[in-house]
Amino acid sequence: MAIRERLSGNEAVSIAMKQINPDVVAAYPITPSTEVPQYFSNYAANGEVDTEFVPVESEHSAMSACIGAQAAGGRAMTATSSQGLALMWEMLYIASSYRLPITMATINRTLSGPINIHCDHSDSMGARDSGWIQIYSENSQEAYDNFIQAVRIAEHPDVMLPVMDCFDGFITSHKVENLNLIEDDEVKKFVGKYNPPYHLMDKNKPMSMGPLSLPMYYFESKRQQAETMRGSIKAILEVAADFEKLTGRKYGLFEEYKMQDAETAIVIINSTAGTAKDCVDQLREKGVKAGLVKIRVFRPFPVTQIVSALSKCKAVAVMDRADSCNGAGGPLFTDVTSAMYGRADGIKVVNYIYGLGGRDVKIDDIHSVYNDLQEIVKTGTVKEVYNYLGVREG
Amino acid sequence: MNIGKTVANETWKTINHGSHVFKAGSAADFHTGDWRSNKPVWNEAKCKQCLLCVPVCPDVSIPVNADGKISGFDYDYCKGCLICVKACPFGAIESEDA
Ligand code: SF4
Ligand code: SF4
Numbered sequence: 001m002a003i004r005e006r007l008s009g010n011e012a013v014s015i016a017m018k019q020i021n022p023d024v025v026a027a028y029p030i031t032p033s034t035e036v037p038q039y040f041s042n043y044a045a046n047g048e049v050d051t052e053f054v055p056v057e058s059e060h061s062a063m064s065a066c067i068g069a070q071a072a073g074g075r076a077m078t079a080t081s082s083q084g085l086a087l088m089w090e091m092l093y094i095a096s097s098y099r100l101p102i103t104m105a106t107i108n109r110t111l112s113g114p115i116n117i118h119c120d121h122s123d124s125m126g127a128r129d130s131g132w133i134q135i136y137s138e139n140s141q142e143a144y145d146n147f148i149q150a151v152r153i154a155e156h157p158d159v160m161l162p163v164m165d166c167f168d169g170f171i172t173s174h175k176v177e178n179l180n181l182i183e184d185d186e187v188k189k190f191v192g193k194y195n196p197p198y199h200l201m202d203k204n205k206p207m208s209m210g211p212l213s214l215p216m217y218y219f220e221s222k223r224q225q226a227e228t229m230r231g232s233i234k235a236i237l238e239v240a241a242d243f244e245k246l247t248g249r250k251y252g253l254f255e256e257y258k259m260q261d262a263e264t265a266i267v268i269i270n271s272t273a274g275t276a277k278d279c280v281d282q283l284r285e286k287g288v289k290a291g292l293v294k295i296r297v298f299r300p301f302p303v304t305q306i307v308s309a310l311s312k313c314k315a316v317a318v319m320d321r322a323d324s325c326n327g328a329g330g331p332l333f334t335d336v337t338s339a340m341y342g343r344a345d346g347i348k349v350v351n352y353i354y355g356l357g358g359r360d361v362k363i364d365d366i367h368s369v370y371n372d373l374q375e376i377v378k379t380g381t382v383k384e385v386y387n388y389l390g391v392r393e394g
Numbered sequence: 395m396n397i398g399k400t401v402a403n404e405t406w407k408t409i410n411h412g413s414h415v416f417k418a419g420s421a422a423d424f425h426t427g428d429w430r431s432n433k434p435v436w437n438e439a440k441c442k443q444c445l446l447c448v449p450v451c452p453d454v455s456i457p458v459n460a461d462g463k464i465s466g467f468d469y470d471y472c473k474g475c476l477i478c479v480k481a482c483p484f485g486a487i488e489s490e491d492a
Contacts, residue, residue, distance in 0.1 A: 099411040160411060198416070206418035213413040221413045223406035 002247070003181040009137075009172040012144035012179060013079070013105045013165070014039035018049055019187035020151060022103075023074030023194075026054035026065035028084060031117045032169035033107035036079035059084035063091035063102075070100040071209050073199030075151070077102065081169055082109035085123045089130070095162045096131025097225060098209050101154030102162040104132075105147060108270065108321075109169040110357045118358020119169040121269065125322040125331045127164070131225055133232060134299040136269045137167040141179040145249055146296075148182070149239050151191045156235040160197075161228060168271040170358070182247060190246055229300045236297055253302040255294040256309055258284060262291025264373035265310060267336055268319040269295045272354070272361050276319075279366040290370050295332065303339040310340065315348040315373040319389075321355045329386050348376050354389040365390050426453070430474035433492040436466040440486035447478040447487065 007015070014036045017025065025044070027037035037055075044053035052069075056062045059080050066076040080088060085106060095102050111122040124134060135150060137143040143165060150163040167173065182190070198207055213221055233253065240251040255273075258280050259265060268276055273294040283290040293309050310316050318337070320330020328334055333351035340349060352369055355361045369389065376382055410416065417423075443463050448456045455472035456464055479487045 097412050098414075198414070205416065208415040208417075208420060209412060211413055211415050211420070212424070217404075217409065217413050220404065220406040220409045224409055224411075227406065 001183060003183065004178070005181050006176050006178050007140055007144075007181075008035070008174050008176050009140040009143040009167050010035035010107070010174065011039060012140045012181075013147050014043070015181060016144050016147040016187070017077055018043045019182070019184045020075075020077075020148070020191050021049045021188065022051055022077045024052045024054060024066065024069035024076040025078065026056050026062045026069070026076065027078045027080070028056050028059045028062045030059065030081050030084035032109055032173045033079045033081040033084065033105065035173070036105050036107070059087040060091060063088040063095060066102045066104075067091060067095050067098065067100055070095075070102050070196075071098065071199065072201045073196045075155075075194040077104065079105035079107065081107045082111055082117075082123045085127060086111060089127070092127055092130040092132060092162075094210070097221065099160040099225075099228075100162060101151075101160055103147065103150045103154055104162065104164045105143070106134075106164040106166040107169050107173045108166055116357040117169070119171055119271075120321045120356045120358065121166070122322040122356075124164060124166045125320075125324075128299055128331060131161065131229065132299060133159070133161055133163040133229070133236070133297070135163060135165050135236075135297055136295055137165060137172065138271055138273050138294060139167075139172055139179075140175070140177045141249075142296075143167040143172060144179060144181065145243065145247070145251065148187055148190060149236075149243050149251070152239045152242075153232070153236050155194055156232075156239070157197070159228065159232045159235045161225075161232065166270070171271040180247070180249075186246060190242070232300055233297070233302065251296060253297045253305050254309065255296060257292040257294065259291040259293065259309060261289055262312070263289040263314045263377060264316070264370055265291040265293060265313045266317045266319055266366070266369060266373075267293045267295065267306075267310070267332065269298065269321065269332060272319065272321065272366075275361060275363055276366045279363045279370065282363070282367075283370055288370070288374070298332070298335075301335050301339065304343070306336060306339050307343045310336075310347065311344045313347055315350070315376040317350050317352055317369045317373055319352050319354055319369070321353075323353045323356065333386075348382050350376070350382055350385050350387060352387045352389040356391075359390050361390060425470045427455075427468075427470045427472050430469075430472060430492040432474035432476055433469070433490045434467055434472065434474065434476060434478050434487050435490050436464070437486045437488060438465075440484050442484050442486070444483070446483060447481050450477050450481045452477065
C-alpha cells in the first residue's frame, strides 16, 4: 500500500535514506541540501535507523568517509550542493574509479562566483565527467523514486559505480508537494542487502584498493570504467522495470512528452520541465505540434535513444541551466548535438542557456523558445545557435 | 596481477576493478629499485658494521642479518638516494651510476 504524503524534496530523500537504513551516512551541511543530513541525523539520534551518522568537517571528508565505509564493505550515502560538490571533486573520481557504489543526493545550486545559493545545474554539470552515473529528477516524487533506484543501480553487479540523484535546489528541495511513498519494508526488499563482491575487511580475501597504476595499467582501468558506464543503461532500465512493478511508476532514460508527432521540441532537465509541459499543453490546444524530452539519465548519455526520440522533429531547442563558458554551448547541448551528428543530420538544433543563479523561468519564456523554433521551421534558417533566455541583453 | 610488470594479455576486459590487488603484502612485488639512477656500492673491507647507515635508509633497503650484520643492499627497493653514503663515517659506501 502506497503512503500518500506531502513533502519537500529534501524530506522525501531523507525518508528514502531512512527506509533504506544504510550503514553509513557522512555529510556536511550546505544550502540547499542541508536538510537531508539534518532530518537524517534526527532519525539516527532517535534510533529509527542503525546507521553510523558521521558529521564530518567538510564535503571532502564527507566523500572520503563514504569511500572508506564503502571500501570496508558498507553501504554509504551523502548529500550535497554547489561548493560542497566542488570540494568533493577529487574524491568523486576516487569513488568512481574504485568502483564504489555510493549514493548521493545532489541538490542543484549555482557554483560561486559571484556567490549565489539558488538553483542552476553548474554544480552537477561540472561533475558530469567524474565517472558517476547522474540521474535527474523533476519533482519530489521523482527525487524519492530515483534515490531508491539509485542504490540498486549503483550496486548492480554489472555496474558497481556511484550514482547521484540530482534535483533542483529550493524549487524541488524545499517546495512541499503531494507524493506517494513506498512502505518501509517494501523499500528494504527492493534495495535488498548489500553484498559487496569484495571489501577491505574480508580477512579471508586480503586486497588493496587504490594501488599505483602506472602507464602499463591505468589506461585499461579507465577503458573498463568507461565501458561499464556505457553499458549501465541496461541495468538502469532493468531496475526501472522492477520499480514499475512495485509502484506502477514508469521510468526510462528520459521522458517523452507529446513527442509522437512533434515538429518542434525542447530537451530539458529537472523542474523547468514541469513549466515547459504546461507550455506544450497550451501550444497543443492551438494546434501547434510541440513536444518535450526531459532527460532523466544524463550519465551515461543515452546517445542513440535521444537521437531516435528527436529524429522526426524539424527543429529542437536544447535548454541548459548551466553555461560551459566554452564558446560552443551548454553541456546538454554539446552532448545532444554530438549524439545527432551523423545520425540525424538536417535537424536544426539550437541552445538556450536559462535560469542561471536561480533566475525565474516562466511559461512565457518557454513560449518564446517554441516561437523561435517555429520561425526556424518556417524560414529554414537559424539566426543564432547559442542563445540566452531571460537575461537582460540591453 | 603484478603491478610492477606489464602482463601483455591483461586487457581492459580482464583487469581488476580500479586495478585493485587481491593479495596481501603485494607492495613487495613492486620493485621500486627500477627507478634508481644512482647506486650505492658496499665496500666490505672498509665497513666496521657500525650500522649507522641502516636506520637512515628511507626504503629499508639495508637488511641486517641474524648476526646483526649488513652485507650490502636490497637493490629491488633501493632507490639510490645515497643518504647511506652520507651517513657512513668510514667511507664504506660509494656511489655509482645505476
Ligand atoms: S641509496 Fe638510499 S635507498 Fe639505497 S640503500 Fe642507500 S639510503 Fe637506502
Ligand atoms: S655506516 Fe658504513 S661502516 Fe657502518 S655499517 Fe654502514 S656501511 Fe658499514
